[in-house]
Amino acid sequence: MTERDDPELPAGMFQRIDEGDDAAFYAEPRFVTHIDDATIEALTTFYRERIPAGARLLDLMSSWVSHLPEDVTYASIVGHGMNAPELAANPRLDAWHVQDLNSDPELPWPEGAFDAALIAVSVQYLTRPIDVFAELARLLAPGGQLIISTSHRCFPTKAVWAFRELPPEERVRLIGFLLQRAGGFEALEFVDRSPAAADPLWIVSARRSSDGVRRDL
Numbered sequence: 001m002t003e004r005d006d007p008e009l010p011a012g013m014f015q016r017i018d019e020g021d022d023a024a025f026y027a028e029p030r031f032v033t034h035i036d037d038a039t040i041e042a043l044t045t046f047y048r049e050r051i052p053a054g055a056r057l058l059d060l061m062s063s064w065v066s067h068l069p070e071d072v073t074y075a076s077i078v079g080h081g082m083n084a085p086e087l088a089a090n091p092r093l094d095a096w097h098v099q100d101l102n103s104d105p106e107l108p109w110p111e112g113a114f115d116a117a118l119i120a121v122s123v124q125y126l127t128r129p130i131d132v133f134a135e136l137a138r139l140l141a142p143g144g145q146l147i148i149s150t151s152h153r154c155f156p157t158k159a160v161w162a163f164r165e166l167p168p169e170e171r172v173r174l175i176g177f178l179l180q181r182a183g184g185f186e187a188l189e190f191v192d193r194s195p196a197a198a199d200p201l202w203i204v205s206a207r208r209s210s211d212g213v214r215r216d217l
């Protein structure tokens with residue numbers, strides 16, 4: 001089931017003010033950060049705690065920064081995003097791939113290719129999040145982690161209605177609901193790692209079912 005035919009999701013939840021081509025919107029590189037330094041540090045700390053050294057990582061919806069701890073070595077880090085110059089400038093990526101997930105949510109890697117997948121402060125731009133999460137369930141090895149971090153800034157014209165209008169706690173709950181609908185995840189967790197006096201950091205994490213079976217969370 002996708003968001004388009006799910007009776008529990010109100011129509012218009014994933015609509016945007018600007019339904020124009022995302023490739024055009026992201027054509028120019030933006031060498032900026034999208035959350036405060038203290039918030040990036042909190043996210044880096046979370047990654048350090050949760051992702052073991054030597055893991056195979058997918059940084060989905062990435063840019064020129066991945067926020068991973070600099071002193072930890074991973075087996076590989078594959079980046080995905082919308083802007084080639086940004087991804088080429090990201091020093092952590094071993095390989096990268098440009099793809100508009102709103103046009104085509106199917107990704108080119110084999111089943112079980114990654115031990116962890118990250119979506120940093122970007123989930124609000126997905127118009128087909130269930131399809132993308134189902135694809136991540138396919139790509140993660142059994143027991144692999146999905147870490148979705150969110151904050152409160154966004155490009156308002158490109159963020160979907162739900163993430164523009166719902167309060168933070170409902171946005172986080174919605175991510176959990178969408179993961180449940182996608183199937184294949186367990187151990188859903190919500191964590192508030194917001195630093196004082198900086199952009200908030202609300203994280204949703206889940207594990208790929210250890211036996212690879214798709215069931216409700």
Ligand SMILES: C[S@@+](CC[C@H](N)C(=O)[O-])C[C@H]1O[C@@H](n2cnc3c(N)ncnc32)[C@H](O)[C@@H]1O
Nearest residue numbers: 022034061062063081082100101102120122125
């Ligand atoms: C706010 S930036 C965050 C980038 C990076 N994760 C970070 O933490 O700095 C949002 C990112 O979402 C990605 N994105 C937006 N729309 C997308 C789409 N339709 N398909 C795939 N990725 C998209 C772009 O790569 C963009 O860099």
